[in-house]
Amino acid sequence: SYVLTQPPSVSVAPGKTARITCGGNNIGSKSVHWYQQKPGQAPVLVIYYDSDRPSGIPERFSGSNSGNTATLTISRVEAGDEADYYCQVWDSSSDHQVFGGGTKLTVL
Amino acid sequence: EVQLVESGGGLVKPGGSLRLSCAASGFTFSSYSMNWVRQAPGKGLEWVSSISSSSSYIYYADSVKGRFTISRDNAKNSLYLQMNSLRAEDTAVYYCARATTGLLGTTYFDYWGQGTLVTVSS
Numbered sequence: 001s002y003v004l005t006q007p008p009s010v011s012v013a014p015g016k017t018a019r020i021t022c023g024g025n026n027i028g029s030k031s032v033h034w035y036q037q038k039p040g041q042a043p044v045l046v047i048y049y050d051s052d053r054p055s056g057i058p059e060r061f062s063g064s065n066s067g068n069t070a071t072l073t074i075s076r077v078e079a080g081d082e083a084d085y086y087c088q089v090w091d092s093s094s095d096h097q098v099f100g101g102g103t104k105l106t107v108l
Numbered sequence: 109e110v111q112l113v114e115s116g117g118g119l120v121k122p123g124g125s126l127r128l129s130c131a132a133s134g135f136t137f138s139s140y141s142m143n144w145v146r147q148a149p150g151k152g153l154e155w156v157s158s159i160s161s162s163s164s165y166i167y168y169a170d171s172v173k174g175r176f177t178i179s180r181d182n183a184k185n186s187l188y189l190q191m192n193s194l195r196a197e198d199t200a201v202y203y204c205a206r207a208t209t210g211l212l213g214t215t216y217f218d219y220w221g222q223g224t225l226v227t228v229s230s
Contacts, residue, residue, distance in 0.1 A: 031216075042222050043203070045216060045217060045218050084152075088217070095165075095167045098155065099145075101152050
């Protein structure tokens, strides 16, 4: 089955740029989606199709995907961005949805 | 406004059964695939099952295949998850999520419910 690998944690100072990676075999050939989850809340879609933003998501959130790594980039990080972030793809070989293990973003 | 409201969670003994429901509103339910995603306490998200708009295509994670059954009633705008032979490792918050499917079948979850907690313990 397809595996997505994320770093358990990323720390960043306010106003700086956070980059959260999602690794997978030839993930660049797949569409990657990203979710933000704050404590006690349901996940929220922040990026779909590698780099598209749903309405209401700040332009500070962006995504890229190439080779074996997809990246969620959060510019000008704010305290309110502190959350867990998950990447997700559809594994066409099994028709299963796959989530990465999640990355906890800490704003210092 | 899209709303997904789960219900049916609770405490159940190992080997027991539970049926979760998800009431949908604010969109044309019969036009969308729907999914169940769970999250064990302190753990990450795990996809559980998906069902296409007309129930023609149904998929399960290996961890629940043969024990869980997903279904929907488009007339009632409702999604269900029948969970049998429950195990301690099924303890989790279960989320109902609407899926939008694009070209080549790739799917993302654009709306989520608030979840319902299932606890499997003796």
